Amino acid sequence: MLESKKKIEGKVEIVSESKGEISGKVEFIVVGLVFIFLLSIAVIIAIIVKTNEWGNPITIDNWLIYYGTIGGSLTAGYITAVGLYITNKQTREIQDENKKIQVMILDKQDNENELKISNSAFIIENDLAICFEDMFKIVVRFSIENSKVSISQEERSEWISAWKEIIRGFEFSSNWREEIINLSPKLGKEKTKRLYAMYSMLEKTKNSMKSLNDNKMTYEQLYRNIQILPVDEIFNEELNCRYKNLRDNVGNYDTLGGLEKLSWTEEYEKVKVKVKSDIYQEMKFFEDIIKIEGKFGELLSQDWIDINLDLSKITSESLRALSQ
Known part of the structure; x- marks a missing residue:
């Protein structure tokens, strides 16, 4: 142009x-x-x-x-x-x-203006890439460590707390509102609103998860803070479904463990073995995807894949215009 x-x-x-x-x-x-x-x-x-x-x-x-x-x-x-x-x-x-x-x-x-737009697109794209990847690691590692149902909840909490340095690196631009305003003419109303809503959630999540720096955190506190992550808003249906199923199965197994003294029946043992098998199958999914570099990008929702593509396109077009 x-x-x-x-x-x-x-x-x-x-x-x-x-x-x-x-x-x-x-x-x-x-x-x-x-x-x-x-x-x-x-x-x-x-x-x-x-x-x-x-x-x-x-x-x-x-x-x-x-x-x-x-x-x-x-x-x-x-x-x-x-x-x-x-x-x-x-x-x-x-x-x-x-x-x-x-x-x-x-x-x-x-x-x-082109330089400002290019810089804003790059900053937002970089922010989302880092935050989404960190969130992906948190979800995967939590899912794996929390699946070790053979140990107590408090012991699991200690295992999970061992990698909370990931959460400490949960950072993004402090000027994100201004960056979004710069991009709004090219992104359109709907995508701009979605970006703003996501940054608001990230900010809320960041503030809420500060308490994870406490090494004495109980399993219930840790579990509650992990659930604050806006996983449903970021990832696709496959990851969300497996994350929810695994979380529910672990919760069911923990509940069954508390009933052992009251329910020494053959049916109880079958249910317990079945739940444990389901946990293993779901945990295997998370163990496999964490080994693949950049896998989290494929597990994002289509909306965020589209927004990331738009941000890359805006950056490329602006830089091309400046070089001519």
């Missing part, structure tokens, strides 16, 4: 300069022709009068007065015309220069 605009402005400038040169030449020729025409009339009148003196010869003084008057008038008119021409030319040159300055200012503003 910028390239087309510059080409058009270049053509307009060339055409304007050509028109200015032609206009200047035409004005000069017109002034010259008018001067010659008026001088010719004065000479013709003098010839006619000289030819028809009708017995009253015109004296030299009269001729001097006549030619002096005509010459003075023509000279004054010519000087006035030349003055007007020079003034008009200077005015036109000033106007052309002002137009060039205005174009330069607009180009500079366009470049600054």
Whole structure:
């Protein structure tokens, strides 16, 4: 777009300069022709009068007065015309220069806007990539460690707390509101609202999870804070489904464990074995995906895949425009 605009402005400038040169030449020729025409009339009148003196010869003084008057008038008119021409030319040159300055200012503003948009798109894209990947790691590691139902909940809590440094790195731009405003004209209303809502959730999650720095956190406190993560909003149906199923199965197994003293029946043992088998199957899914580099990107919801693509496109287009 910028390239087309510059080409058009270049053509307009060339055409304007050509028109200015032609206009200047035409004005000069017109002034010259008018001067010659008026001088010719004065000479013709003098010839006619000289030819028809009708017995009253015109004296030299009269001729001097006549030619002096005509010459003075023509000279004054010519000087006035030349003055007007020079003034008009200077005015036109000033106007052309002002137009060039205005174009330069607009180009500079366009470049600054493109740079601002490019920077905002890069910052937001980078923020989301880091936060989503950290959240993915938290969800996966929690799912794996919490699936070790052979140990107590408090012991599991200690295992989970061992990797909470991931949560400490849960950071994003403090100027995210301004960055989203810069991007809003290119992203559109719906995607802008979605971005704003996501950052609001990330901010709330970050503030809520600060308490995870406490090494003495109980399993219930840790579990409650993990559930604050906006997993449903970020990841696709497959990951959400497996995460929920595993979480529910672990909860069911823990409940069954508390009933052992009351329910020593064959049916109880079958249910317990079945739940434990389901936990293992779901846990295997998380163990496998954590080994694949960049897997979290494939498990994002389609909305966030589309937004990430838009952000990459905006960055590329802005940088391309600036380089031209």
